Amino acid sequence: MNDHEHNRADLHKDPARVSGMFDQVAKNYDRTNTVLSMGNDRMWRVATTRAVAPRRGQRILDLAAGTGASSVALAGSGAEVVAADFSPGMIAEGRRRHSGIANLTFVEADATALPFADGEFDTVTMSFGLRNVNDPKKALLELLRVTKPGGHLVVCEFSHPPSPSFNGLYRFYNDRILPVVAKTVSSNADAYDYLNESIRDWPDQRTLSRWIRQAGWTDVAHRNLSMGIVALHRATKPRLTATPSAK
Template sequence: MSRAGLDKEPHDVAKMFDGVAEKYDLTNDVLSLGQDRRWRKRVVELVAPQPGETILDLAAGTGTSSQPFADAGATVVPCDFSIGMLEVGKRERPQLAFTAGDGMRLPFGDETFDAVTISFGLRNIVDPIAGLRELFRVTKPGGRIVVCEFSTPTWGPFDAVYTNYLMRALPTIARKVSSNPESYVYLAESIREWPDQKGLALRMVEAGWGKVEWHNLSGGIVALHHSFRP
């Protein structure tokens, strides 16, 4: 077993991330040509963590997306269902409260968090609307959500070049830098299958969230959707 299928069977997804955990952060930096650092900075700006707040970072993986919230003085709970990713995270960032949990059935009570966020994780959840409902359930009324996910480039010609990168170049580069190159074929396919900016906004509203706005990053390669729990 080296990659999950587009049916996103949870056991296969967790196992696939177990397999890439050791080189996950390095591979991300290489494949995104270093853009991921900029994207992550924008996520933190939008969440705007305040000292004393409690923030859930779902699908946190090794905690790369969680650390900045702790640095800002908030209490962050990085949650993930890949034990391999959690183990690397705990080793690299022992001060963070890594928690094992499935985004479809979160191990937290209702209205626990001031803000919830998920970076490059929602696309992997077998039922994203159910995942968005779970995030809603654990958020306090008035609390906010920021979803960082790959999206659709807004300029047609660029979209064509990007699709070519995704489907051809990315798997080739991944063969050189990743411990599990097949998983990057899944990455490319799952990005192409994922709804565009408006499609994700509609799903968030369907899950109960208030008015959704989004920002495109890197020409729409990534979009940040944000909203609040009414």
């Protein structure tokens, strides 16, 4: 495949193009992310796992799981973990790597139309995937639907550093350094151009918190990781609620 044949998603986030782009980078996706994040991806994963606080006997949905790195960390607790992703290539790579883990299941799923029953999960979590959904507000509604009353949401997503000076350095890295490194270590550098664009276009911490509340979640809170490069959002499904309808 030459460079012109690479699948390049854009900010319209057409599901087929986004899925195809991730199919193409699946094999080296985790290694590339570790290089481009300078190892911070591992710290973000640990923080997310601690926020989820998985326990034996729980059923957990890890949406946008990719090849399952985050799911494996959750499954280590003994919880039943469903790793779901829109990309067949990511799911296939995850199954290839982690087929020996009995309490980990891989499922191809659309975040805006999840193939799960109402109230099926104790906790739902999504790391670096909500930003790639063409209708993230609908995805937040779907996550609410499949969560048990009293259950929890944990979203780890790129955000906007509140410090103007640090934000300037971060944007310089993303605009000037990341594309050069991506061309060296990634099989599809165009995918990381999209990554940069999608981060720049994504709302800040307060806006995403508002979206989560509008979907019907309560006790919405967030904390910044790596000075706000990433934000970890948490919320709870009310014990008695009528799930809002998508508009």
